[in-house]
Amino acid sequence: MAFDKGHADGDVLRTIDDKDSPANYDREHEIPISSPQPRPPLSLLQKIHVSASIILLFLNYFSAQFILSYFQTSFSTTLNLSSASYGLLSGYATGIVYALLALPIAYLADYFPRARVWTLAAASTWWSLSVIFQSLSHNFWQVLLARISMGIGQSCVEALSISLISDMIQWRNVFLGSSVFYVGVYIGEAVSGQIALAFPDDSEGWRVALRSIGITGIVLAVLVGVVIRDPKRQDSVVGSASRFEDGGAPARREDKLASARMELRGTVSYVLHMRSFWLLVLSAAFRQLAGNVFGYYMPSYLANTYPDKPELLSRYGIIVGVVGSVTVLAGGGLTSLLWHRTKLTPLYLTGIGGMISALFVLLMVFSRDIADGNQDRGIKILYSMMSLAYLTAESWLGALNGLIALLLPPRYKTFGLAIWSTIQVLVYSSGPAIIGLALRNTDVASPTYTKDTQVALAVIIPICYWIAGVGFLCAVPLLKRDFTEQISSSTLGRGKKVGVLSFAILLSALVIALFVASIVIAAK
Helix, strand or coil, rough: CEECCCCCCCCCCCEEECCCCHHHHECCCEEEEECCCCCCCCCCCHHHHHHHHHHHHHHHHHHHHHCHHHHHHHHHHHCCCHHHHHHHHHHHHHHHHHHHHHHHHHHHHCCCCHHHHHHHHHHHHHHHHHHHHHCCCCHHHHHHHHHHHHHHHHCCCCHHHHHHHHHHHCCCHHHHHHHHHHHHHHHHHHHHHHHHHHCCCCCCHHHHHHHHHHHHHHHHHHHHHHCCCCCCCCCCCCHHHHCCCEEEECCCCCHHHHHHHHHHHHHHHHHHHHHHHHHHHHHHHHHHHHHHHHHHHHHHHHHHHCCCCCCEEEEHHHHHHHHHHHHHHHHHHHHHCCCCCCCHHHHHHHHHHHHHHHHHHHHHHCCCHHHHHHHHHHHHHHHHHHHHHHHCCCCHHHHHHHHHHHHHHHHHHHHHHHHHHHHHHHHHCHHHHHHHHHHHCCCCHHHHHHHHHHHHHHHHHHHHHHEEEEHHCCHHHHHHHHHCCCCCCCCCCCCHHHHHHHHHHHHHHHHHHHHHEEEEEHHH
């Protein structure tokens, strides 16, 4: 594919021989694909090193996925936590710090050459130490500070890892590489289930589990710093992305600060001018909100619903680990296979898959009611519906985040990914906070708490799945335009400025209100 450079202002992106080149044309949607320059083939040793690096990034991410909800009852009882306190610890305790620090850390990792790997290793060490400090906590305030500290370390891990993966391999395989990374989410849940079975559900079990996870994380962080090398940046798949970057390093030392400001503005400007970004990020945020509520409340809810099934958490974790891992890899592989035919696969997988999955989630939540209270029949319904729910909903993480990485300006993709993830964190962290406040006067060990949790799960998860699904499908024409039309670098229109500012004010007000309310109630 060649680009017409006859327009000095660069406002129009033209392609020559798109329709004559099947490899560079989306035949289903008639969209020319702006392919970056292919990277030279890797040698066998390089392939082995890249594979080992991606697996190490996966292991590092997986160790951060320990699900505290498997120990919710003993954890809350030991520290005398209310429902509001647990909701705060599960949501904004890490979410706010994540939002405050993810952007500057990611920006600095991009700005300083070869800094991504060492930043990742340092961040992983920090959150691992914070996990160990959580195990030493004896009251709400101590564990809150430890969770906040953990949020500092975790704030940039995802953005840095996806940024590195997107530069390690050929661009069309980024989706599969990102999917391998996100297998950590599902294996983390599976291992959490086995940990919950291996350690006693008492005042010491959760402490020992946290220490084990923290020590493992420190070892992996050291390996990340030793084994992984910061790769050369790949081109974006959108030709106009480079127009928003500074052309090179500043010539004089005194120009560095000015250059940094210019590059920062360029990346933010690019994200603001993308037609699809804001609808995509809001849709992903609602999808993650549903997943966050699922992860923090579903295991304990099911354990309380099926008290005569002590093996439930272990099998729950196995289903999540096996079905979730297979599904997310299938989504990444399918996106890679179909990329030359259509680049809209991640949106369809996420949107349609989530809407279908909402039905299976409802059947999960009410499985014992459907079985007329019989635990043996109910557990069979639960396992089958849960498998179908994960099979239809979980193909999206690697494919969608890989797509976002390829849409962003190469030199500052980590910063762009941090913007992407920070907005999502601030939205989805509201889920546990809202549930915690709603159940603040209910004993976590009571039947009333289980019934109220059932209602919350049955309402929040399906609604968020459908909101996200509709949003992703509505983003399809906008994403087409981002690929086929030059993204303008002109001044933002008044309507968009008002929309972005209004969203920022509303989101900030929501975060502050929920955080303050949770702190006040937890302090009583």
